[in-house]
Amino acid sequence: MSVVANPRIRIRFSKQGKVRFTSHRDVARIWERALRRVALPVAYSEGFSPRPKISYGLALPTGYASEAEYLDVELDREQAEALGLVSQGIPGNPQDGLIGRLNQVLPVGIRVQAIAPVQPGSSSLQQAVVACTWEFEVDAAGFDEVEAWVSRVLDADEIIVERERKGKQVTDDVRPLVEALEVGRGRCGASGETVRVTAVLGTRPRALRPVELLEAMLADPAAGPHPPLSARTVCRMQQWMLRESQESQEYQESQQSQESQESKEDIKITQGDARVEPLSVDAGPAALVETRV
Amino acid sequence: MSSLWPELERLLGEVQKPARYIGCEDGMILPAHHPDKAAWLLIYPDTYEVGLPNQGLQILYEILNERPDAVAERSYAPWTDLAAALRREGLPLFSLDTHRAAGDFDLLAFNLSAELVYTNLLECLDLAGVPIRTADRGPEHPLVLVGGHCSYNPEPLADFIDAAVLGDGEEAVSEISEVVAAWKAQGRTSREDVLLALAGVTGVYVPSLYTVGFRDDGILDVVRPLHPAVPELVEKRTVADLADWPYPKNQLVSLTEVVHDRLNVEVFRGCTRGCRFCQAGMITRPVRERPAEQVRTMVAEGLRRTGYDEVALTSLSTADFSGITEVLADTVSDDACGQVSVSLPSLRVDAFTVGIAAQIQRARRTGLTFAPEAGTWRMRQVINKLVREEDLYGAVESAFSQGWRRVKLYFLTGLPTETDEDTLGIIEMAEKCVEIGRRHQKGASVTISVGAFVPKPFTPFQWFGQNTEQELNRKVGLLRDAARKAKGVQLKWHDTRASVVEGLLSRGDRRMGAVIEDVWRNGGVFQEWGEHFALSLWTDAMDRHGVSFEEHVYRHRHEDEALPWDHLCAGLHKDFLWQDWRDALDEVGLEDCRWTPCYDCGACTGYGIEHVVASATPPAGGSQGTGQELGPDRVGAVPVGLSQRRPPIVEQSVEPNLLPAGAER
Numbered sequence A: 001m002s003v004v005a006n007p008r009i010r011i012r013f014s015k016q017g018k019v020r021f022t023s024h025r026d027v028a029r030i031w032e033r034a035l036r037r038v039a040l041p042v043a044y045s046e047g048f049s050p051r052p053k054i055s056y057g058l059a060l061p062t063g064y065a066s067e068a069e070y071l072d073v074e075l076d077r078e079q080a081e082a083l084g085l086v087s088q089g090i091p092g093n094p095q096d097g098l099i100g101r102l103n104q105v106l107p108v109g110i111r112v113q114a115i116a117p118v119q120p121g122s123s124s125l126q127q128a129v130v131a132c133t134w135e136f137e138v139d140a141a142g143f144d145e146v147e148a149w150v151s152r153v154l155d156a157d158e159i160i161v162e163r164e165r166k167g168k169q170v171t172d173d174v175r176p177l178v179e180a181l182e183v184g185r186g187r188c189g190a191s192g193e194t195v196r197v198t199a200v201l202g203t204r205p206r207a208l209r210p211v212e213l214l215e216a217m218l219a220d221p222a223a224g225p226h227p228p229l230s231a232r233t234v235c236r237m238q239q240w241m242l243r244e245s246q247e248s249q250e251y252q253e254s255q256q257s258q259e260s261q262e263s264k265e266d267i268k269i270t271q272g273d274a275r276v277e278p279l280s281v282d283a284g285p286a287a288l289v290e291t292r293v
Numbered sequence B: 001m002s003s004l005w006p007e008l009e010r011l012l013g014e015v016q017k018p019a020r021y022i023g024c025e026d027g028m029i030l031p032a033h034h035p036d037k038a039a040w041l042l043i044y045p046d047t048y049e050v051g052l053p054n055q056g057l058q059i060l061y062e063i064l065n066e067r068p069d070a071v072a073e074r075s076y077a078p079w080t081d082l083a084a085a086l087r088r089e090g091l092p093l094f095s096l097d098t099h100r101a102a103g104d105f106d107l108l109a110f111n112l113s114a115e116l117v118y119t120n121l122l123e124c125l126d127l128a129g130v131p132i133r134t135a136d137r138g139p140e141h142p143l144v145l146v147g148g149h150c151s152y153n154p155e156p157l158a159d160f161i162d163a164a165v166l167g168d169g170e171e172a173v174s175e176i177s178e179v180v181a182a183w184k185a186q187g188r189t190s191r192e193d194v195l196l197a198l199a200g201v202t203g204v205y206v207p208s209l210y211t212v213g214f215r216d217d218g219i220l221d222v223v224r225p226l227h228p229a230v231p232e233l234v235e236k237r238t239v240a241d242l243a244d245w246p247y248p249k250n251q252l253v254s255l256t257e258v259v260h261d262r263l264n265v266e267v268f269r270g271c272t273r274g275c276r277f278c279q280a281g282m283i284t285r286p287v288r289e290r291p292a293e294q295v296r297t298m299v300a301e302g303l304r305r306t307g308y309d310e311v312a313l314t315s316l317s318t319a320d321f322s323g324i325t326e327v328l329a330d331t332v333s334d335d336a337c338g339q340v341s342v343s344l345p346s347l348r349v350d351a352f353t354v355g356i357a358a359q360i361q362r363a364r365r366t367g368l369t370f371a372p373e374a375g376t377w378r379m380r381q382v383i384n385k386l387v388r389e390e391d392l393y394g395a396v397e398s399a400f401s402q403g404w405r406r407v408k409l410y411f412l413t414g415l416p417t418e419t420d421e422d423t424l425g426i427i428e429m430a431e432k433c434v435e436i437g438r439r440h441q442k443g444a445s446v447t448i449s450v451g452a453f454v455p456k457p458f459t460p461f462q463w464f465g466q467n468t469e470q471e472l473n474r475k476v477g478l479l480r481d482a483a484r485k486a487k488g489v490q491l492k493w494h495d496t497r498a499s500v501v502e503g504l505l506s507r508g509d510r511r512m513g514a515v516i517e518d519v520w521r522n523g524g525v526f527q528e529w530g531e532h533f534a535l536s537l538w539t540d541a542m543d544r545h546g547v548s549f550e551e552h553v554y555r556h557r558h559e560d561e562a563l564p565w566d567h568l569c570a571g572l573h574k575d576f577l578w579q580d581w582r583d584a585l586d587e588v589g590l591e592d593c594r595w596t597p598c599y600d601c602g603a604c605t606g607y608g609i610e611h612v613v614a615s616a617t618p619p620a621g622g623s624q625g626t627g628q629e630l631g632p633d634r635v636g637a638v639p640v641g642l643s644q645r646r647p648p649i650v651e652q653s654v655e656p657n658l659l660p661a662g663a664e665r
């Protein structure tokens, strides 16, 4: 048995339209079939029920769209080399026609945007992602109302939510996870103007979902009268990870800072140097700049 | 006729499993509707997960969309959460393909595979905005059709359906499309016009064109045509050669998990093993094998197209397929298909079968399933499931010795003439299997799954009075007590309450219509789901409409009594079935006519067709439906009396004693 690690590739894709109602698990199965259809030499686990070695990033809640989903695929080294896909452990040029072939077999709404080799030894998607940028429209609320809500969120010292974790109700302060929040105007077909919110929400120790944030504020009696906000067409625009070299150090810092109220400002998103996307798309949306309405 | 998607999209965020309603499967067709085309909505009245894999529906979907004069889309019963949301928002049932309203289609064609979904049919019609009763519909409404196994006794649904299609639908749907397209071209004249024209299509039964009479004692007398142009006996349709119908060509691949989530290739249709409890085996005769070469092509192309890593070769008994060994060897060794596992959904009980299972399941040897159906040899002779104990133990020995860790056995209880000894024989067999298993593996276990027998139309047991719910419970109790003492044996059983309701609907007449409607009006949907089934809904409705289990379910039918489906024909002569019923009571087995002379049951002889079987001898080994080892020369002791169409019994005045001594009635 070879001691050299199998080569890995990372695939970035979008999930839009009707297909966004499939679950994280459904998407995993869609990918398994698609990879078999393009005959990519995926590595399999040993044992009674061999499974393809594919790892998926943070689960996208069912019903949300995304412009930034990821999966890492481990290739069978020998087969991949025989096919000329790898040399010295690094996939050579897996983009070679693969994006087109995958897009042909994937369902409408799932589109591969980019594929690249993963550096040997780099951490998994689950471990690496620290925050996501979300966009969503807010139903039945005017711009001013939403703007007021944004201010209230950003001014709050703590935002307590009750969430279910492994079947148990737990209470979390999610305020440290709200890294940036911005309101803007959008257009939506014939119905006219819509109010769009862009949010950067942290994922550690547990990812905060846009809907949890909206519901948290509604449930807070101290917040006073509140527009009945509900999100629709939620879309994950980006996922962020720390640069490999900074990862361990920054993660520790951010863990500490979550414990102290004063350092909240420090952990606000500072893109450019510290954070990168797991795999960027050249023509992708521009990175969000620091926001405070 | 626009898409309802924008409205539906807003509701999907609030319901469970929204992927049920999006369509988007690989293989989905987006047909171009046109006023000249007959627009079909093919509906499976159960959840998407159960309905999507249905092969019959997928076959018709493709055939219809290939026709220039028809289009077809699909729909499944929305779960209760979405049904409530649709009613709240004033939205109708919709198709999954283009998300258009069900009421915009010309035909709503339901696939009925099980009786307990009947109330869902009413639910779907109501959600579609179509009057549930045939009598209340006008020319502007869609025609409501049913097909599938339950359509052989559509009488309980007679008030609600416009027509039932008997038998294979491949050819009939085309003729129906022509009738409906012509009716549309004439400007959708009266409903009677189109119904009369439909009744002229072979295999199509229009209940409203027949009248039903009852005797003074309330027993069904006769079903008679109301119009000179409609047939007195409606014959089923049978496709003569499966080779002409390589469908589905593009099996639908769901984006979300469904049952049987794999490539399914039908290797033959029909079964002549002659198990007397099995409606599917009786009504789908004769055996029509798909050519092995076509099976290979459908498997290889299907795997490449879908990306599935599992294929099921489907039929009522796949180990009987001529050349099964070769087809499996080719599939498993086809490199282009990668790591493929093959499943054979209905295994024959013998070592040969385990041999082929070993060939195809090199990796995942977790569980194997067999269906001996009854616990004693006597009982198996009655039901003509001629599996000897040696066959079962040989199969089990070979399974455990080759690495399987769990064996699952299917049984029926409540069978005709069943004694407590027969019932308890189930546990004895299971214990013996565990004993054999433990010789090979310490943790060997056997799971037995026991279903309550429900007599079905067009089987030799159609005259049998079903066991009462109490009697079935008593038998389940016996099994539970015995299983508790048996090491390594796990027992599972089906809800006996659901079985008696199934019995009511499977052999019911038109008087069941009022009961079905009553149950539906009181919220009884998804009755095949344990969480929704409520016996009280049924018993209350039966009380209100003067229908009892005693008369319609538990009573033995007489030979001279009219049966609600007597004016329909599944190919089988009634006297053949009666004779087979007598043979059953005499514990006499009947050999498989695929490899022996014909008994003239009617399924071939009546239609000028015959078996399409590639090999004149059965695939090697084991019991061949006769309980014998059938070598090429067929020598050896015959352990059962083989009936070669014995002369009919003349004297039949005595009601056969069907009940085990001591059983309550």
Ligand code: SF4
Pocket (backbone or CB within 6 Å): B272, B285, B286, B287, B593, B594, B597, B598, B599, B600, B601, B602, B603, B604, B605, B611
């Ligand atoms: S007609 Fe004869 S050969 Fe055909 S199914 Fe019946 S018994 Fe068998």
